[in-house]
Amino acid sequence: MMSKAGYKNLSNLGEFGFIDRIAARVSGGPGVITGIGDDAAVTALTPGMQLLTSTDMLLEDVHFRRSWHDPYHLGRKSLAVSISDIAAMGGIPRWSLLSLAIPSDLPLDFLDEFIRGYLAMATEQGVALIGGDTCSSRSGLVISVTIMGEQLPDLILRRSGAAPGDDIWVTDTLGDAALGLKLLEGGLDSAQPPNIAQKPDCPLIGVEGLLSRLLDPTPRTVAGQALAGSGLVSAMIDISDGVLADYGHIARLSAVGGSINLEALPLSPAFCSAAAGFDSFPYQLALSGGEDYELCFTSPPRYRENIADLLKKCGVDGTPVGIVTSSPEVKVFLADGAEFAHKTEGFTHFA
Amino acid sequence: MMSKAGYKNLSNLGEFGFIDRIAARVSGGPGVITGIGDDAAVTALTPGMQLLTSTDMLLEDVHFRRSWHDPYHLGRKSLAVSISDIAAMGGIPRWSLLSLAIPSDLPLDFLDEFIRGYLAMATEQGVALIGGDTCSSRSGLVISVTIMGEQLPDLILRRSGAAPGDDIWVTDTLGDAALGLKLLEGGLDSAQPPNIAQKPDCPLIGVEGLLSRLLDPTPRTVAGQALAGSGLVSAMIDISDGVLADYGHIARLSAVGGSINLEALPLSPAFCSAAAGFDSFPYQLALSGGEDYELCFTSPPRYRENIADLLKKCGVDGTPVGIVTSSPEVKVFLADGAEFAHKTEGFTHFA
Numbered sequence: 001m002m003s004k005a006g007y008k009n010l011s012n013l014g015e016f017g018f019i020d021r022i023a024a025r026v027s028g029g030p031g032v033i034t035g036i037g038d039d040a041a042v043t044a045l046t047p048g049m050q051l052l053t054s055t056d057m058l059l060e061d062v063h064f065r066r067s068w069h070d071p072y073h074l075g076r077k078s079l080a081v082s083i084s085d086i087a088a089m090g091g092i093p094r095w096s097l098l099s100l101a102i103p104s105d106l107p108l109d110f111l112d113e114f115i116r117g118y119l120a121m122a123t124e125q126g127v128a129l130i131g132g133d134t135c136s137s138r139s140g141l142v143i144s145v146t147i148m149g150e151q152l153p154d155l156i157l158r159r160s161g162a163a164p165g166d167d168i169w170v171t172d173t174l175g176d177a178a179l180g181l182k183l184l185e186g187g188l189d190s191a192q193p194p195n196i197a198q199k200p201d202c203p204l205i206g207v208e209g210l211l212s213r214l215l216d217p218t219p220r221t222v223a224g225q226a227l228a229g230s231g232l233v234s235a236m237i238d239i240s241d242g243v244l245a246d247y248g249h250i251a252r253l254s255a256v257g258g259s260i261n262l263e264a265l266p267l268s269p270a271f272c273s274a275a276a277g278f279d280s281f282p283y284q285l286a287l288s289g290g291e292d293y294e295l296c297f298t299s300p301p302r303y304r305e306n307i308a309d310l311l312k313k314c315g316v317d318g319t320p321v322g323i324v325t326s327s328p329e330v331k332v333f334l335a336d337g338a339e340f341a342h343k344t345e346g347f348t349h350f351a
Numbered sequence: 352m353m354s355k356a357g358y359k360n361l362s363n364l365g366e367f368g369f370i371d372r373i374a375a376r377v378s379g380g381p382g383v384i385t386g387i388g389d390d391a392a393v394t395a396l397t398p399g400m401q402l403l404t405s406t407d408m409l410l411e412d413v414h415f416r417r418s419w420h421d422p423y424h425l426g427r428k429s430l431a432v433s434i435s436d437i438a439a440m441g442g443i444p445r446w447s448l449l450s451l452a453i454p455s456d457l458p459l460d461f462l463d464e465f466i467r468g469y470l471a472m473a474t475e476q477g478v479a480l481i482g483g484d485t486c487s488s489r490s491g492l493v494i495s496v497t498i499m500g501e502q503l504p505d506l507i508l509r510r511s512g513a514a515p516g517d518d519i520w521v522t523d524t525l526g527d528a529a530l531g532l533k534l535l536e537g538g539l540d541s542a543q544p545p546n547i548a549q550k551p552d553c554p555l556i557g558v559e560g561l562l563s564r565l566l567d568p569t570p571r572t573v574a575g576q577a578l579a580g581s582g583l584v585s586a587m588i589d590i591s592d593g594v595l596a597d598y599g600h601i602a603r604l605s606a607v608g609g610s611i612n613l614e615a616l617p618l619s620p621a622f623c624s625a626a627a628g629f630d631s632f633p634y635q636l637a638l639s640g641g642e643d644y645e646l647c648f649t650s651p652p653r654y655r656e657n658i659a660d661l662l663k664k665c666g667v668d669g670t671p672v673g674i675v676t677s678s679p680e681v682k683v684f685l686a687d688g689a690e691f692a693h694k695t696e697g698f699t700h701f702a
Contacts, residue, residue, distance in 0.1 A: 139490035
C-alpha cells in the first residue's frame with residue numbers, strides 16, 4: 001500500500017515529498033474511516049448495500065500519449081474510465097486507489113497536474129482517494145486505478161437480463177472519441193477540412209468537441225443510477241470498445257442476439273462535420289470505435305417514453321438503436337433493410 | 352474492468368483465450384455475488400464488518416526479474432505481498448483484482464504458470480479472484496494487484512496506537528529475503544562459501560531457505576488475525592522495507608519513538624550461515640533489508656507470555672526486539688549499550 005518508503009526510487013522527488021503532496025490535498029468522504037497512510041484503507045459500506053469493484057490499467061504509448069494528453073485531463077480520465085464501470089452497474093462510486101509507476105524523467109509539475117485532475121474528477125463524482133502505490137518505472141508512466149462503489153442488491157444492473165423484444169438504447173452520441181483519436185493520429189492538420197455535412201441537420205463544428213470526448217470523458221453516473229433505480233432496465237454496460245462489441249457482451253451474457261439500426265446511431269454535429277472529411281463510412285466509428293464511455297442498456301419498448309423522460313432529467317440524451325432478438329447473433333442493418341458488413345468488432349488502442 | 356475485448360492486443364493469445372483460461376480456473380468464495388465478467392464485481396461484506404483495501408504494483412526489472420522469479424512463484428508472490436497488508440491490519444483477506452500489462456513476447460506458458468501460482472496462493476489464503484484488467488505492454492510485464500479484506504471495526508489494528516513502554520515485536524526471522532536478493536545479485540556462485548557460523552547455535556545451511564523467503568513469502572494472515580483478536584496489541588504493520596523503516600511508520604503515526612536492540616533481531620540459521628560469507632555486519636540486512644513480509648507490532652510487556660503463546664498456536668515465532676519510547680526518535684542499540692550507526696533507513700529495490 002501507499003507508504004512513504006514506496007517513493008524512495010523517484011529521483012525527482014523527496015522520499016516523503018510526493019505522497020505528502022497528495023495526502024495534503026485529499027479529504028475524506030462518505031464511509032472513509034482510514035484513508036492514505038496505513039497498510040490498508042478502512043471504509044464502511046452503507047448498511048444493506050453491496051460492494052462494486054473495478055480496476056483499469058493505463059500505459060503510456062498504449063492507452064495514452066503524453067504529447068496528446070495533458071496531465072490534468074489525463075488525471076481526470078484515469079479516474080473517469082473506472083467510474084464508468086460503476087455507472088454501468090447503476091452503482092454509487094465511493095472510493096479509489098491510485099497506483100503510479102513513474103519514469104525518472106517525469107517532471108514534478110506533470111505529476112502535480114495529474115493529481116489535480118484526478119482529484120477534480122474525484123470531487124465531481126463524490127469519490128475519495130483512499131490509497132495506492134507508487135514506484136519507479138524504467139519505461140513509460142503506468143497508471144492503475146481501482147474504483148469501489150456500492151448499491152442496494154436489487155438495484156445493481158448486470159450485463160445479463162436482456163430479453164428478446166427489448167429496445168437497445170445508448171446515451172448521448174457515439175464515435176466522437178474514436179474520431180478525435182483518428183484526427184490526432186493523422187495529425188490535426190492532415191485531417192481534410194470538412195466539406196460536406198453528412199446529414200442536413202449537422203452544422204459544421206470544429207474538432208474541439210471530439211477531442212474533448214476523447215481526452216475528458218464524462219462517466220454517466222447520474223444516468224446509470226437513475227436507470228438502475230427505475231426498474232425499467234433489463235441489462236446495462238458501458239461502451240468502451242464500441243457499441244457493437246459491448247452490446248455483444250450483453251447479448252452473450254443474456255443469451256440473446258440483437259439487431260442494430262446503423263443509421264439510428266446518434267452522431268454529434270461535430271462528428272458529422274469532421275467525418276465528412278474521411279473516405280470511410282462514418283458510422284463505422286460510431287459502431288466500433290472506442291472510448292465512448294456512454295451507457296448501452298436494454299428496456300422493454302413500453303417504457304420508451306419513461307426512459308426518455310428519465311434521461312432528460314439526468315441531462316443526457318438517449319436513443320433506441322435496435323432491438324434485442326432471440327437469435328444468438330448481433331446484426332447491423334441499414335435503413336433499407338440490408339445487412340451492414342462491419343469491419344471489426346471493437347476498438348484496438350493504437351493498433 | 353476485465354472484459355474479453357481488453358485482450359485483443361495480446362498477439363500470442365486469442366482475443367477470448369486468456370480470460371477464458373483464467374475464468375475457467377476461478378471459483379467463487381465467501382461473499383462473491385458476481386465475479387469476473389461484468390463491468391464491476393459484486394461482493395457482500397459480512398454484516399458488521401468494515402472493508403480493508405490495499406494495492407501493489409510490481410514491475411519487471413524493478414520489483415522482479417524473469418530470470419530470478421519463475422512464473423509460478425511470481426504469481427504466488429504478487430498476491431502474497433498484498434495479502435500481507437491485510438494481515439497487518441488484522442483483517443480477513445477476501446477478494447482480489449489482478450491487472451496485467453503483458454509484453455508481446457511473453458510465452459503463454461509463463462502466463463499460465465503465473466495464474467496457477469496466483470490462484471494457489473488465493474486458495475491457500477481464502478481469497479477469490481473477482482476481476483481485473485489486461486492490456487499489452489511495450490516494455491516489461493506489469494502486475495497490479497488490489498486486495499480487499501474485512502474485519503470487525505474493533506479488531507482492526509492500525510499503525511497508530513503504540514504507547515511508551517510497549518514491547519516492539521517481530522514475527523519469525525528478518526533479513527532472509529534481503530540476503531537472498533544479495534546472493535542473486537552477486538550471482539549465487541560468487542557468494543563466498545560460508546566459513547564461519549556467526550552465532551554458535553547457527554548450523555550451516557544452504558541458501559535455498561533464503562531464496563524461498565525472497566521468492567515465495569508467506570503472508571502472516573493467521574497470526575495477524577489472532578493478534579488483532581487478542582486485544583493485547585496496540586499497533587501493527589507489515590515489514591516490507593526493513594523493520595527499522597517500518598517500525599518508524601508506527602512510531603510516527605503513534606507519536607512515539609523506539610529503542611531497538613540490534614542483537615535481539617531474530618536471524619535464521621540460513622541467514623547466519625550465508626551472512627558469514629559477507630564482510631558487512633549481517634544485522635544491517637535484518638534491520639533495513641526489504642521484503643520480510645513479517646509483522647511488527649507493539650504490546651505492553653505484561654502480555655509478553657500471552658503473545659508468545661498466541662503466536663506459537665499460529666505456528667510462527669515471535670521475538671521482542673525493543674521498547675517503544677516517548678522520545679520521537681527510533682534508535683538502534685548494541686548489546687553493550689552503544690548506539691548502532693545504521694547506514695540506510697530502508698530497502699531500495701535493485702538500487
